[in-house]
Every structure is written in C-alpha cells, then in structure tokens.
Amino acid sequence: MKYAIFLILLSYTFNANADTVPTLAELEIEMDTHQTLPLSDKISFEFVSNNTQAVAKNLHNFKGININQVHEKSLHISMTAPTQYTGEVIEKYYQNSFVIDLNEKSTKDFVAAFKQEYKPPFDREKLISYVNSYIDNPVYIHGFNVASIIANQRSGDCTEYAVLVTALARSLGLPARLVLGTVIIEGTDRVTAYGHAWAEVWQNAQWHIADAALYKSEAVQHFYLPSKELENEGPGYTLSIIDSLSLMPMIIRRLRSL
C-alpha cells in the first residue's frame, strides 16, 4: 500500500518551469485524422474511461465543458478555453486545513512576504506570478506536500504550486479550492496531456483558474479538464487524490477543433 500511494501521488507532477518532461504524469492523446495545428479555442474529443458516469457527474458544474454523449467506456466532450467552475462558494474554501495550513509559521511568513511585495487589491495574476517565482526548485520528486512544507522548501511540481496558490488566496481572504485533473497542452508542433493540479480562486463573483505551474508556459493554449477538487484536506488527503485519479482519461482520442 505504501509504495502504491507513493507512486500514485507522482501521477500529478506537471509544471512548465522544469526543464524536463514528467514521465509519470503524461497521458495518451490522439488527434483526429486530418486535424492540424493550430487548434481553435473550442475543441472536442473522445474521453475513454471505465468510470464514465462519475466523470460526467463531476463535469456538470463547469462552464465551457459540454458532454455530448455518454457511452459505457467513453464520453464525447466539447470544451472551450478557458473553462470555469460554476459551483457555490462554501465555507471550506476560506478555511485553514491540514493541507492548506494557513496557521503554520512558514505559511504565514510566505504570505507576509507577498504582502510586502504587493499592495491590495490582490488580483489572482499577482498570486500566480508570486507563487511561480517563489518556488525556485521545480522538481517532480515530491508526492504531495502541504502548504507549510512548500513555503519552507520552495520546491515542487504542479500539486505544490496549486497548494501554495490556494493557501495564499485563502490567507488573503479569497475563497480558493484545489483541483486535480488533466491539462491538454497545445504546443506549436504537437498536443500533449498530463495529470495536473491547479487552484481555482473566487474573484469578481466568479471562479478563475489560477495555475502558477504553467504561468510561464510557452504553449499556444491550455485546456483544463477537471476530475475533482481535493475533497479531503485533512490527513487523509491521499484517498481523495486516488479517487480523482480514477476520473482521469485512459486515453483522449479524436481531438479536433470545432
């Protein structure tokens, strides 16, 4: 069980700051016949999964994502970048937790340093930019670290960037949630997909994706396909991560522009 969980936690490791490709997080993706690049900002694809009903259920709260057909082993999805969560703001999104540990000294010091550099209003661009530069050792070796550890070590991959953005937002009074899912990345010559994590921050009466890991990405476009938010932010967070993994695509097929 121990090795299993350690390996599973390494499935969400993508970030644009590292010089290398994370071998464990890469997902299989196939373009539709005759589809060339660049893509438009609206795409469709077949999402192959053993868990289609649960995937469909978890995607209904997003603007920009439409599920056109649900089969036993696949979903036909169309999406427009950027996607947007439409769920309500709940108390949890403001709160201190085991993972988003706002009251630990290193987290407080990290937030204090941000406040010294930036003055209100704290728009999400500032949060993303700050976290992107704060993590100065972008590596894929970490499974899933809590905010205070990341604030102290300044090291990590997409999960660490997402945890720290969530902690920073909540510390500043902005509701935030941590989302696990898939990112489809359109480069200049190919399209790739990775297991990914990002934060979503509530501002100006709507949710916004706040992805510090891909802040400096030179890709043409990113399409964020959420699996699930980190529901359990307590010491049992790993079960939530395993749960979200089962909602990721086994393969994305027939990807094309609409």
Place this chain on the structure above:
Amino acid sequence: MKTLSVITFLFFSIIITNKLWAVDLVDLNDFPGWFKDAMNREINIDDKSTLKIKPFNVNSEILGEAKLIEEGEGTWYYQIEVGIDTPVECYVFSEYDGAANSLHSIVELSLSGVETLNKLSLSSKLNFAVNNGIVGDTPYLLFDTLYTLGEGNKKVSGVIKGLAAETNQSLQVCIHNSVGYRNTFFTIFESFIQAFLANEDNPEFFKTVYQISYNEMPVGYATEEYTMDDEGDINMINHNVVLIPVDSNSIARSDSIKNSWTRSDGSLINAHEYTINNGSLASQYSITNKDEKWVVDGELQGKAIQATLEYDKWLLSSFGSYLETINLSKSEKKSDEFYMWISDADPTSVLKIVISKISDDPNANYQFEMGPLVMKMSVDDKGIVRKGTWKEVSSLMEMKLIYVKGEPTIQ
C-alpha cells in the same frame, strides 16, 4: 474469527528468480561506437580476500581485494580492487535512511567526488538504468547514472553504477565509477552481500519479497518477515522501497518500515512505522490500544498527528489478511470485509477492506478493495499473493513475488 493453534512451523524456501538485469532508460544506439564498446566491457575476477566486520558477524571470503579505507560512526568504507581502472567502492552503514534514499545519496556524493577529482563541474546527468532483484533472500536496488563534466573540449563523460541491499543489521551500498563492467560490478556486489548473509540468523517462519514495477519499469521492492514470540504473538517487519525516475534526470525515493504485532487470530495488537521520502522524514506513527480505544500518535509532513479513532473494534493486521484470504477460499462466500488501519490512506481513521473472489480476469482470482484503490491479485492455495496489479488511467502498477519462505499460517 478463527484462532489457529501453534502446532508446528513449516519452513521451506523457494527462490523464484535469481538475477534480474538492469532496465536501461536511455537507448545505447544513440551513443557513439566507442561508448557502446566500452559499455560491453567485462572482466573475470579470480582474486579473493577476506571481509571481516565483527559487529555484523561477517567473516567470509569475497571476490576482489577488499581494503578497509575508513571506519567510524557506524560507517565502514571499502575499496575492492578487481584489476580494472577504478575500484569498486562499498559502504556499510549501521544507521541509515533506507536502501533507496541511501543509494541515491551515495551516488550524489560520488558525483561530487568526481567533480572534485576532475576539477570540472557537472554539466549534465541522466538516469541511465534502474532495477531490482534478489541475492539469496535479500532484495537489492540498482541505479546507474550517466554524467558529463565540463563543456566543449574539456567535456568528460562517465557512468556511476550503484547497487544497495539491506541485510539484517546493516545497509550495504556499492558504487563503481566506470563505463561498462556491469556484470562484473554486480558479481562483486553479490559476493559482498553474500558475506553478510552467510552468518545471519533467520528466525522468520514466513517471508516474502515482491518486486514492484510501474508501467513495466522495476521501481522497488516490498518485503514482509514474520516471527513469533514465546506467547504466540506474531511480529511483522515490512519494508517498502521505491526508487523511481520521474523525468530524465531526477529520481524520487521512498523507504518505509513498519513493525507490527498481531495475535494468532490475525487481529492487530500495535504497530510502529516511519517513511523517509527524498531524504526527509515524511511520516511516523504508532497505533496502540488504550482503554479499548485505538490511539494514533505521530507526525505527517512535520505536523503532529494525535487521534483516537472512532472505530474501536477488532482491526485486521497484514498477517490477518493472509488468514482471511485462506478462510474465504475455503468458504462458499464470494467476499468478506474487514477494517484495517492503513496510515498512508488516513492515519486518523480506519479503512474498510473488501476481499472478493473474482473469475473475470485470467491473471487474478481475488480483488482487494481498499477505499478507491482496487488491486487484483493472483493468490495461491496457501494464501500467498503471487502477483498483484493495479491499473488506472495510463498507470499499471504490478507486484510480483520473487522470493518466499514458509507459509502465512501457524499450526
């Protein structure tokens, strides 16, 4: 719950596989001819010397001429001359983080040493090969690194080969900084490890070693050793060791040890465990039963964990899971469920485990559901898992039995 009486122990040992050669992470065909030729170099070793380390009861002949270079603070450092340009270097530690973390640390230390020796800075390194296998009843890890020092005309490349194994009281890590000689190096290492195994006491009545692979890459191993005390309680020591390349030049490492006590009916008495990930203590816990409540003490990511579990009944131990699988195999029932404390899932609560018979998979006859984690297992008639698989999305994790001694029963 069925209580098994102690009648006798059945001891038998099966070595399923002996040597497993490295899985290369780079394609040698991409390298110049001289490098490929150098990679194929091997040498026969005839010289032998005696290795003596009193604290570990080691006194055996090994291949090569071993010289103790340094000793102190629980570390012994040997150089073993084998008649080629660079000696094999072997470290013995009485205190250590674990095979994965320590092997990685020694490789990093050796890279620093190579920089100093050549007066050139490291310009690149690549994960070259990983593997694991078994020497006698002891699993080992293999990790080779291809490095380049300097730039332009001063560029120098080399390969640091590394092997590590943990015997009963110590950890052995051997390094060889030379291109090629892979089988030669393994033979030296194997001989070095055999010296530690020669006089070891092995009181366990049941032991397993599993090779762990991820997407068909061997990334670690898991061992379980069961012994029994005079009162009939059973002690299990479980090691989980993972060394996995996460990109072309980084490697994630994890070592964990769990020590638990179980009654002969398979119920947990108590457990202590810790995990070291990437050189840092990731977690440590103990679970004990106080006033008919399960109490967990410890830390996770540097933060205290103190919890009295809501669940206060009988908890299944790892040994118990063998017994219940055997019981299920003999019953008409299709599945059975139990509660286990699995700290990695959640140290503050118990997890429902469902063991089911399955017939829709030619490679498995049982399914183990641990919350959202579902593993399919091939279990033999003694209750021993021969192979287990977990498949989700594009990930395939497999555990394969590579060594077994005894049976998970007491009679």
